[in-house]
Amino acid sequence: MTESKYGGKPRIRVSNDGLANMMTGMRTERDRRSFNRFMFGMMQDFAELEAAYIENWIARSIIDIPVDDSTREWREFASDDATAIREAEKRYNVQSVTQDAFKWAGVYGGAGVLMITDQPFNKPLKVEKIKQGSLKRLLVLDRMFINGQSFNVTNPLAENYMLPDYFVVNGGTQQIHYSHFVKAPGAPLPMRLRMVNGGWDDSRLRRCLEDVKDAVSAKSGVAALIQEANIDVINRENLSNDLASGDMDDTIARRYNIFGMMKSLYRLALLDTKEAFERKQISFGGLGEILNALMEWTSGAAGIPMTRLFGIQAKGLGDSGQGDMNNYYNTIRGGQESQYRPFLKRIDEVLIRSTLGSMPDGLDFEFAPLAQPTDTELSAQRLADAQADDIRLQQRVVRPSQLARKLMEQGVYGIDESDITHLEADEKAERDGDYQFKLGELANAVGENANTPPSSDPSNQAE
Structure with a gap:
């Protein structure tokens, strides 16, 4: 940092290491790395995302496994009313509704739950006026079925800043105030890109879809090679001259078609004295290491250990994979507190009041342990x-x-x-x-x- 000789503010000089090599072209216009640049991919190719989730088990597991692990053991209320609350959760399928909302948010980048009560949709939901029996239904809607209107971009003090004031179900005209709709988050986006994306988040599947494609295509390539593990080669004298004559093509094709059928059916090969038969085998050495590396890369992109995503035992002497699972469970626990708890507390404001008639003071819940003890x-x-x-x-x-x-x-x-x-x-x-x-x-x-x-x-x- 140096003081300007003109008396202005001090100037800050930002520089790199400054090392360049004119012979190799490093850090010059001849450096190939200078052309490396991250670019935005397709943000809303929903047809491909849906096809991947439905047709490919790896893509489905990347979405389903974290949600199932986060909600499998569910939660516990430390209250005298815990039994009544648990019965209400079963009646409204709160656990299943939560799973569906977060799974579709992972696929599309946005989903949520519409709380259908006895209050009008076009006005703000007033939870203090929820009485016993007010909640009628919890309806899961993803971003393909609901759109935002009248985005709030001027009032940063409002709860829905940079989000819509109203939602409208596709094909309908009924305005739904945002307070009736509980959003399930997808992968986070910068605020500017979230506005470009209609107020929704990014798809969790889209971010690792290229890695899934690489792993699946490599597996398909290996499977195709297995079909050609052995290649039969026959050397025939004057073959090129016979083919060049133009009137021997069908004869040669029938000759070796019959040869292949006899070898397959009768385990018998008939050749002329001037023909030589040779079988060449394809080597598959190293393919397993390539597949394993791609599986590791896919697991890293998905944030799920290989022991959980692919069911593969961790390698290494004395390595049971428990360390990876502990790190993964810590990540899941963090997601429960930062994403699932705010989502569920919004629903509880209506669910518990509709069940008990009022909201007990200090009522809270804890997520059950993720791992099952021996x-x-x-x-x-x-x-x-x-x-x-x-x-x-x-x-x-x-x-x-x-x-x-x-x-x-x-x-x-x-x-x-x-x-x-x-x-x-x-x-x-x-x-x-x-x-x-x-x-x-x-x-x-x-x-x-x-x-x-x-x-x-x-x-x-x-x-």
Whole structure:
């Protein structure tokens, strides 16, 4: 940084290493690398994207696997209303709706869920006015079925800045305010390109489609070579002269057509003394390494480990591929927090109010662990959870009914709602002092009549 002699602002000089070679042409107009340039590809070739997703299993897996892994174990609510919320999720197919929305967003670069309620579409959705039973349906729509109108490019304080104010379903005239539509994100684009793309994101499949094509074409080429692994060669005297005469073509063709049929059917080859038969074999050495390199490149482009995308065991002594899977699960966990959580919380604002009648304070959810533990790991985790629960119970931080509800949500011990109701009644009686009184009364009764069993009348026993 140098000070300008004219008294202006300091000038910043930006330079590279400055190394050039006139003999080889490095960093001159003769340098071949100077012509390397990234160019924009086809952004909206939806027909090819659809064909790849439907016809090719690698392309489908690139879209489906991250979405399935992100939503397979689903989520858990730590609330007394968790059972009612879970039933509502099943009733409206929230898990399936989320999967469909994110898969089509990955293919097309844009999709979402239309929340159909009892409020008019052309006005902003007011979640505080959602009452019990207001939600009617969750409808998945991708960008091929819905278009934006009246883009907000002037108010950066609005929630939909650089996004449309309204959507219209193709073929319809009903304006849908953006607050009724929950968008599922695709691959991110710069703001300028997102506006050019109609407010939608980029396709996740488009970014790695060329790598998929390379891997598939290489596999097809190897399969075609296998069909020609052996080539039969016959040397015939004066063959070129016979063909040049013009009247021997059909005769020669029939001659060797019959030769091929006899060799195939009877394992017999008949040749003239002046004909020589030779079989040439094609070498396939190195093709496996080429395919493996292309598979690795495709996995890198898709962001999915080979052990997950292709089902191939990791190579190397002592390498089980667990490290790659841990990195992949960390990426999935990051996507859950940055993409799936905002998406689901928008839906929960309507779903939970429509289920419970109101939104409980502090209600939140956690995504379930991505990896399935082994039996040994599961036993150790349950032991640790039981010890932690016992400590919290001794500290009187939680109540037995709360622990019982947690176990019921986990499906342990067959606990049902009636068991929890009895525990809650006992806890209330203990807080009111009635429970200790009944215990003392029962102890005195047993002491006075040590040889007499307590009455079978439930009214004379402690609850």
